[in-house]
Amino acid sequence: xxxxxxxxxxxxxxxxxxxxxxxxxxxxxxxxxxxxxxxxxxxxxxxxxxxxxxxxxxxxxxxxxxxxxxxxxxxxxxxxxxxxxxxxxxxxxxxxxxxxxxxxxxxxxxxxxxxxxxxxxxxxxxxxxxxxxxxxxxxxxxxxxxxxxxxxxxxxxxxxxxxxxxxxxxxxxxxxxxxxxxxxxxxxxxxxxxxxxxxxxxxxxxxxxxxxxxxxxxxxxxxxxxxxxxxxxxxxxxxxxxxxxxxxxxxxxxxxxxxxxxxxxxxxxxxxxxxxxxxxxxxxxxxxxxxxxxxxxxxxxxxxxxxxxxxxxxxxxxxxxxxxxxxxxxxxxxxxxxxxxxxxxxxxxxxxxxxxxxxxxxxxxxxxxxxxxxxxxxxxxxxxxxxxxxxxxxxxxxxxxxxxxxxxxxxxxxxxxxxxxxxxxxxxxxxxxxxxxxxxxxxxxxxxxxxxxxxxxxxxxxxxxxxxxx
Amino acid sequence: xxxxxxxxxxxxxxxxxxxxxxxxxxxxxxxxxxxxxxxxxxxxxxxxxxxxxxxxxxxxxxxxxxxxxxxxxxxxxxxxxxxxxxxxxxxxxxxxxxxxxxxxxxxxxxxxxxxxxxxxxxxxxxxxxxxxxxxxxxxxxxxxxxxxxxxxxxxxxxxxxxxxxxxxxxxxxxxxxxxxxxxxxxxxxxxxxxxxxxxxxxxxxxxxxxxxxxxxxxxxxxxxxxxxxxxxxxxxxxxxxxxxxxxxxxxxxxxxxxxxxxxxxxxxxxxxxxxxxxxxxxxxxxxxxxxxxxxxxxxxxxxxxxxxxxxxxxxxxxxxxxxxxxxxxxxxxxxxxxxxxxxxxxxxxxxxxxxxxxxxxxxxxxxxxxxxxxxxxxxxxxxxxxxxxxxxxxxxxxxxxxxxxxxx
Numbered sequence: 001x002x003x004x005x006x007x008x009x010x011x012x013x014x015x016x017x018x019x020x021x022x023x024x025x026x027x028x029x030x031x032x033x034x035x036x037x038x039x040x041x042x043x044x045x046x047x048x049x050x051x052x053x054x055x056x057x058x059x060x061x062x063x064x065x066x067x068x069x070x071x072x073x074x075x076x077x078x079x080x081x082x083x084x085x086x087x088x089x090x091x092x093x094x095x096x097x098x099x100x101x102x103x104x105x106x107x108x109x110x111x112x113x114x115x116x117x118x119x120x121x122x123x124x125x126x127x128x129x130x131x132x133x134x135x136x137x138x139x140x141x142x143x144x145x146x147x148x149x150x151x152x153x154x155x156x157x158x159x160x161x162x163x164x165x166x167x168x169x170x171x172x173x174x175x176x177x178x179x180x181x182x183x184x185x186x187x188x189x190x191x192x193x194x195x196x197x198x199x200x201x202x203x204x205x206x207x208x209x210x211x212x213x214x215x216x217x218x219x220x221x222x223x224x225x226x227x228x229x230x231x232x233x234x235x236x237x238x239x240x241x242x243x244x245x246x247x248x249x250x251x252x253x254x255x256x257x258x259x260x261x262x263x264x265x266x267x268x269x270x271x272x273x274x275x276x277x278x279x280x281x282x283x284x285x286x287x288x289x290x291x292x293x294x295x296x297x298x299x300x301x302x303x304x305x306x307x308x309x310x311x312x313x314x315x316x317x318x319x320x321x322x323x324x325x326x327x328x329x330x331x332x333x334x335x336x337x338x339x340x341x342x343x344x345x346x347x348x349x350x351x352x353x354x355x356x357x358x359x360x361x362x363x364x365x366x367x368x369x370x371x372x373x374x375x376x377x378x379x380x381x382x383x384x385x386x387x388x389x390x391x392x393x394x395x396x397x398x399x400x401x402x403x404x405x406x407x408x409x410x411x412x413x414x415x416x417x418x419x420x421x422x423x424x425x426x427x428x429x430x431x432x433x434x435x436x437x438x439x440x441x442x443x444x445x446x447x448x449x450x451x452x453x454x455x456x457x458x459x460x461x462x463x464x465x466x467x468x469x470x
Numbered sequence: 471x472x473x474x475x476x477x478x479x480x481x482x483x484x485x486x487x488x489x490x491x492x493x494x495x496x497x498x499x500x501x502x503x504x505x506x507x508x509x510x511x512x513x514x515x516x517x518x519x520x521x522x523x524x525x526x527x528x529x530x531x532x533x534x535x536x537x538x539x540x541x542x543x544x545x546x547x548x549x550x551x552x553x554x555x556x557x558x559x560x561x562x563x564x565x566x567x568x569x570x571x572x573x574x575x576x577x578x579x580x581x582x583x584x585x586x587x588x589x590x591x592x593x594x595x596x597x598x599x600x601x602x603x604x605x606x607x608x609x610x611x612x613x614x615x616x617x618x619x620x621x622x623x624x625x626x627x628x629x630x631x632x633x634x635x636x637x638x639x640x641x642x643x644x645x646x647x648x649x650x651x652x653x654x655x656x657x658x659x660x661x662x663x664x665x666x667x668x669x670x671x672x673x674x675x676x677x678x679x680x681x682x683x684x685x686x687x688x689x690x691x692x693x694x695x696x697x698x699x700x701x702x703x704x705x706x707x708x709x710x711x712x713x714x715x716x717x718x719x720x721x722x723x724x725x726x727x728x729x730x731x732x733x734x735x736x737x738x739x740x741x742x743x744x745x746x747x748x749x750x751x752x753x754x755x756x757x758x759x760x761x762x763x764x765x766x767x768x769x770x771x772x773x774x775x776x777x778x779x780x781x782x783x784x785x786x787x788x789x790x791x792x793x794x795x796x797x798x799x800x801x802x803x804x805x806x807x808x809x810x811x812x813x814x815x816x817x818x819x820x821x822x823x824x825x826x827x828x829x830x831x832x833x834x835x836x837x838x839x840x841x842x843x844x845x846x847x848x849x850x851x852x853x854x855x856x857x858x859x860x861x862x863x864x865x866x867x868x869x870x871x872x873x874x875x876x877x878x
Contacts, residue, residue, distance in 0.1 A: 001647065002647075005650060005651065006650035006651060006653065006654045007646055007649070007650035009650075010650055013490075016483070016487075020479065020480055020483035021480065021483065024480075043647075185478065185479055186479060186482045186486070187482065188485055191482060191485055191489060192489070194486075195489055195490070199493065209668070258486055260479075448493050449493055449496045449497050449500065450497075452497035453497045453500040453504070456497060456498065456501045456664065457500075457501050457504060457505075457664060458667045458668045
């Protein structure tokens with residue numbers, strides 16, 4: 001059940017009416033939220049509902065055990081149970097075939113070809129999101145940052161909360177559990193901003209679907225392309241993944257707001273970043289902050305002179321989180337490298353001198369270089385294989401080679417660039433002009449109507465969100 | 471957990487519903503208005519008008535008294551069969567009075583044909599009548615694997631238009647997602663799906679990109695030829711609009727022409743001259759070569775790798791047609807053998823398929839693919855019969871072959 005389909009509109013309309021007008025008692029409402037979330041999840045594949053419930057039951061139970069023990073060793077053992085179960089689920093469903101394939105390739109490389117077969121497993125939608133979310137609960141309880149809950153219903157309502165269940169943002173139990181437990185009052189400002197987020201999210205998604213075509217021409221096409229088409233394809237994918245994922249996040253956050261649940265924004269004009277470090281503070285914020293808080297800090301953070309090592313490991317695993325393929329591992333390693341280099345540079349005199357330059361022209365250069373680095377990363381992320389990725393990167397840096405540019409190629413490139421800018425303008429408004437939007441809401445209604453009309457009129461309503469595969 | 475929701479919470483919920491109504495309803499209204507305007511004013515750009523106008527005319531066809539004949543098929547039938555010439559030729563042959571209808575439509579895969587024929591069966595059942603004869607075109611290149619994969623974005627919208635409300639409702643239990651989509655296409659969007667609009671834009675951009683280099687390779691003579699053709703067409707359209715203000719829209723099924731297109735007999739001498747010029751200009755070797763390549767790409771027209779699902783749908787279509795027609799026959803339209811040369815494999819497959827269809831359907835097959843009466847000059851492109859020669863000729867040949875049916 002995709003957000004951008006008439007079915008979801010019908011589902012949410014029915015849910016909304018029942019939620020506010022029938023299930024008015026808090027406990028019933030929490031139960032109803034769980035039931036609706038399970039129906040929503042079953043809409044993808046009902047076979048994986050037990051897996052979601054299992055993950056929730058284990059962590060609910062483990063959190064109580066952690067809190068119930070005072071000895072550090074026992075608390076740690078129970079935490080390891082939670083981590084082992086969640087990573088075990090991920091390992092089986094997401095990484096088993098990747099690991100088998102990698103072993104086969106490695107053995108084959110060393111002249112020992114073996115056939116280990118593959119497992120017949122289907123990747124449950126949203127598994128990477130809800131396992132991470134569930135784990136954050138037990139880790140928070142272990143760290144004493146939140147207390148273990150005695151009531152399973154609100155805990156599970158949090159874990160299975162349908163607006164963000166299948167593709168995030170990844171929530172922390174301490175952020176959302178208290179809200180679900182008391183169902184805070186929805187304010188008119190929440191409603192207004194929620195609608196803006198939903199409308200703009202749908203609009204971004206539609207644009208992302210349109211950008212899919214030039215990206216596919218580059219990454220899935222079979223003919224030789226001109227340099228300008230290669231540039232267009234890379235830029236189009238940068239725009240597609242941003243519009244697609246930030247659109248999904250905005251819709252999820254907007255829907256939650258209509259229910260009075262406040263979820264932090266997940267994107268903040270990422271392509272306006274001035275360094276790779278800055279980019280990760282603006283892109284998929286819920287994941288990057290999760291990795292920072294639960295992985296990077298657990299590895300030691302920037303203590304003991306191990307910052308570079310820890311950054312690299314964190315980004316490498318962050319890449320692997322996205323998908324079970326070497327292209328994602330490379331993407332993670334690539335970002336680990338450029339972030340590490342940024343940190344190293346900052347520690348040098350040259351870096352400090354560069355940091356002291358206060359010229360707008362220099363900031364433009366910083367921005368351009370960061371955007372270039374991020375786009376190179378997207379090639380690894382999107383390419384079918386590492387070989388393809390390196391070929392595309394080589395073509396990107398060879399303007400004189402490749403086929404002749406077809407007519408309108410320059411126009412298509414300009415359109416793609418404009419569209420990326422448009423998505424950023426929307427994002428900027430959402431992040432920085434919330435107060436203005438809610439205060440002068442009637443002025444934005446015509447824009448929202450036009451945005452919705454555009455979304456309904458064109459696009460591909462059945463087109464899945466890219467991050468569902470993760 | 472707090473115990474219950476306050477009344478102010480419910481007020482905010484009502485406020486939410488109000489805002490949803492204020493934004494969603496105008497947006498839906500705009501979509502409705504835009505799709506309707508596009509449908510009314512932009513010609514049949516989404517390939518749906520003819521289909522919808524045919525479905526609207528089903529009761530009219532079923533209510534027509536006397537000997538009626540339906541010819542259901544693709545654009546080859548739409549362009550290549552004149553009901554009025556056919557009726558006159560039957561009458562001239564043996565004095566039998568018949569009213570035939572052209573039910574040819576572009577993009578008519580058997581999947582759609584099957585649904586259309588189901589609607590026809592309902593219309594005839596509602597009128598307690600039966601057609602004397604139903605001809606079902608079997609178009610070999612529309613039942614190939616390649617064609618099945620061609621323009622997938624058209625599928626949902628054509629099916630939404632052709633499905634009955636009951637069939638749409640049935641999808642609710644099988645695939646709720648699809649149910650909601652079909653509902654929206656059928657009742658909110660005038661049969662025009664979002665995918666069709668997007669797909670159409672992409673298709674046009676791709677075509678423009680593909681054609682532009684070809685245009686660069688064309689000689690001045692060839693470019694002059696294209697410009698001249700466009701000028702002739704504009705002129706002819708103006709004539710037709712002036713002379714037939716009601717029936718000029720070829721993409722709208724019209725009872726005056728019995729579903730057929732404007733014929734030569736409807737036109738003034740000047741307009742007829744233009745038609746002849748246009749047909750001749752369209753047969754320019756370069757244009758024919760490009761058209762043939764297009765057909766090879768989209769439809770596997772030479773090798774004919776048949777698609778089992780489409781063949782199954784065609785056989786279902788025949789079975790359904792038997793319910794509302796006293797006699798059902800399968801017809802293969804003439805092939806432009808000057809251009810379309812079946813490969814040995816294609817020939818073998820076609821022969822096997824015709825034997826299979828005859829066996830499975832139990833109805834007669836009239837195969838005009840290699841009929842000696844037709845040559846390259848009877849077509850305006852590699853597949854369609856021309857208005858000035860091919861269409862009247864085929865209509866008369868068919869009438870000659872079928873006249874006896876109406877005398878029985």
